[in-house]
Amino acid sequence: MAVISPLSSGFGLWGPLFWVLAFAIAFIIAFAIWSLGTASYKKGTEQGRPYLSGNPEPEKGAVHIRAGNLYWGYTEGLKGYYDRIVPLHTGIMTDYLLWIFWVTGILLILVVVI
Amino acid sequence: MTWEVITSNLPALLVAVPLFAAFLCPLVGRISPGMRASWVFGAMVLTAAIAYILAFIVYSQGTVIYVFGATTPDLSVPIDSGGIPIRIMFTVDAMSALMEIIAVTVGLGVLLYSLSSDERRSGLENYYTIFLLMIAAVLGMVSTGDLFNFFVFLEISSLASAGLIAYRVEKGVAVEAGLKYLMVSTIAGIFFLFAIGILYGQYNALNMAILAERIQWTPLDKIALVLMVAALATKCGSVPLHFWTPDAYSMAPAAVTAMLVVASQASLYGLFRISFTLYGVALSYVTIGWVIIILGVLSMVVGVTMAIPQKDIKRLMAYHAVSQTGYMLLGVGVGLAVLGDQALLNSYGYTAMEGGIFHIMNHALYKGLLFLTAGAIIYRIGTSDLNRMGGLGHRMKYTMVFFMIGSLAIAGIPPFNGFASKFLIYESVFLFSPVLAIIAMVVSILTLASFVKVFHSVFMGPPLPEHDKVSEVPFPMLAAMGFLAILVIISGLFPQVFIQNLIVPAVHALTNQAGYLGTVLGGA
Numbered sequence: 001m002a003v004i005s006p007l008s009s010g011f012g013l014w015g016p017l018f019w020v021l022a023f024a025i026a027f028i029i030a031f032a033i034w035s036l037g038t039a040s041y042k043k044g045t046e047q048g049r050p051y052l053s054g055n056p057e058p059e060k061g062a063v064h065i066r067a068g069n070l071y072w073g074y075t076e077g078l079k080g081y082y083d084r085i086v087p088l089h090t091g092i093m094t095d096y097l098l099w100i101f102w103v104t105g106i107l108l109i110l111v112v113v114i
Numbered sequence: 115m116t117w118e119v120i121t122s123n124l125p126a127l128l129v130a131v132p133l134f135a136a137f138l139c140p141l142v143g144r145i146s147p148g149m150r151a152s153w154v155f156g157a158m159v160l161t162a163a164i165a166y167i168l169a170f171i172v173y174s175q176g177t178v179i180y181v182f183g184a185t186t187p188d189l190s191v192p193i194d195s196g197g198i199p200i201r202i203m204f205t206v207d208a209m210s211a212l213m214e215i216i217a218v219t220v221g222l223g224v225l226l227y228s229l230s231s232d233e234r235r236s237g238l239e240n241y242y243t244i245f246l247l248m249i250a251a252v253l254g255m256v257s258t259g260d261l262f263n264f265f266v267f268l269e270i271s272s273l274a275s276a277g278l279i280a281y282r283v284e285k286g287v288a289v290e291a292g293l294k295y296l297m298v299s300t301i302a303g304i305f306f307l308f309a310i311g312i313l314y315g316q317y318n319a320l321n322m323a324i325l326a327e328r329i330q331w332t333p334l335d336k337i338a339l340v341l342m343v344a345a346l347a348t349k350c351g352s353v354p355l356h357f358w359t360p361d362a363y364s365m366a367p368a369a370v371t372a373m374l375v376v377a378s379q380a381s382l383y384g385l386f387r388i389s390f391t392l393y394g395v396a397l398s399y400v401t402i403g404w405v406i407i408i409l410g411v412l413s414m415v416v417g418v419t420m421a422i423p424q425k426d427i428k429r430l431m432a433y434h435a436v437s438q439t440g441y442m443l444l445g446v447g448v449g450l451a452v453l454g455d456q457a458l459l460n461s462y463g464y465t466a467m468e469g470g471i472f473h474i475m476n477h478a479l480y481k482g483l484l485f486l487t488a489g490a491i492i493y494r495i496g497t498s499d500l501n502r503m504g505g506l507g508h509r510m511k512y513t514m515v516f517f518m519i520g521s522l523a524i525a526g527i528p529p530f531n532g533f534a535s536k537f538l539i540y541e542s543v544f545l546f547s548p549v550l551a552i553i554a555m556v557v558s559i560l561t562l563a564s565f566v567k568v569f570h571s572v573f574m575g576p577p578l579p580e581h582d583k584v585s586e587v588p589f590p591m592l593a594a595m596g597f598l599a600i601l602v603i604i605s606g607l608f609p610q611v612f613i614q615n616l617i618v619p620a621v622h623a624l625t626n627q628a629g630y631l632g633t634v635l636g637g638a
Contacts, residue, residue, distance in 0.1 A: 003610075006610065007609045007610045009469075010541070011462075011541050012537075012541055014528075014533075014534065016534070016606060016607045016609065019529050020607070061504075061578050064504040064505060064575035064576065066504065066571060067425055067500030067570075067571035068425055068500075070571065074422065075423050078419070082419075085416065085420065088354075089357060091361065093293070093298075095357070096358055100302070100355055103355055104340060104341065107343060108337065110401065110405065111339065111398065111401060112336045112337055114401075
């Protein structure tokens, strides 16, 4: 029975199989509602073309939003944090070693002295 | 009789088989590339079989002791030794067995992938020799019961990893990454060796059990502990000692990166083994527990926030590996912080540790899978730059599905395995400190955001003209990714099976210091 029994944290339960079952039932209901609709889409007609306010459709490569343009707002919002944390990652090996010595020193103070 | 000889020598064979295969690899490689591939894969399958049988014995019968050079393999304390273990000894308890299962399972998938993905490269005899040495080193690290022996395997692992990171050269950039890793590992290794010297000088022993029995928590013992914690936290890539990970993980071949995750986890195992088994309640467990928790929180937050703005797919994933290590440190750190309080340990300490250790297993599977998918993308389009990717979902459908499985798992989305372990961590850590649990949840949301970005950048959008000729990767690479993806799904759908049969015994093996000492020292 361990195979299907839910995982207990001591405070709550997590039953993945029940979750999947619920998900499957929800999917079947959604599919049933969807299939009651009227099929009006005609492939290869004007319906399939993007509406770009009368502008010509750009090249395929030009419409894809590249990784560098994603989450600009997030990084800009946390500019103060990133301005401090990114420069710490210098890529210089001696800096890496210095960090090890610093952390070891702090730990020595914490564990041995205090 | 033969079967008995084999089963009684399984711990030695676990390391001897990959070592033997590694040293003969250059010779076999001269016959033909096909023979070399069969030799390497055969050795890995045999090593995996040994590890699984050994783990089965450990989980069903208890800790297995193997003493090298003794008249019988389980003679840990010879009559004329003065009552202490004097030989090198492997002590394979449930925690060690779990780590072995993880190492060989990921190793199998990774090697299958590598046989296809690295086929076009030169110097493969050296590559597979070092690869098998790395496997042997990781298995040795998680099996040994001797502190100096652990150091030896740690060094083998460092040297092999550095060689594999630098393998592709990449106009010197990979060599630079390998050199950085080697230097950082050397400093960590020296710290560890110095700590061993301190303990040996005081207690005249190197066996972990006898050291654990004699340890006094003197100022020198504290210094030794700090040196070992710093060394192993560096090797497992914990913030702020993580700086080598993005360099090394991004420059190593994808298969090697997946194995580097396992090697880092072997160091994490070392950190836990030393904290719980070597020092145990003798140490100031609240202080050390909080040190591990703080390292964990820093790793989670800095790792994920540094991952989001990355533009190199493997560098991004490397920062996520740092972030996920934080969850393991947090879970086990909470267990350590309440080690001396049995009521708190029963209330949430054990659950937090189960979450942390289950996350080690889950992370090895889904992170291995994600690095392999990154390798598959790079294999086909020749770049790791996310800005030059897009629309690959049209041409690499299977890789996309595997990537989705790995991404959802790492982000802790149900019903994948990452959710199961994070669920245990969230709920138990919340009782210890609600703030820490909230941080862990926010980090998961940021992880999801980061992988949504990668998914969009790589797979979504119209097919790009520059990727017109891109097709799906060869079958062995797909099979390897599929193997890990299936394990991610199974461990997500049936977490209770893994928790009950693998994780709970491992946690109890780790926390039961008296049991460990009793098994090794017996009545001595």
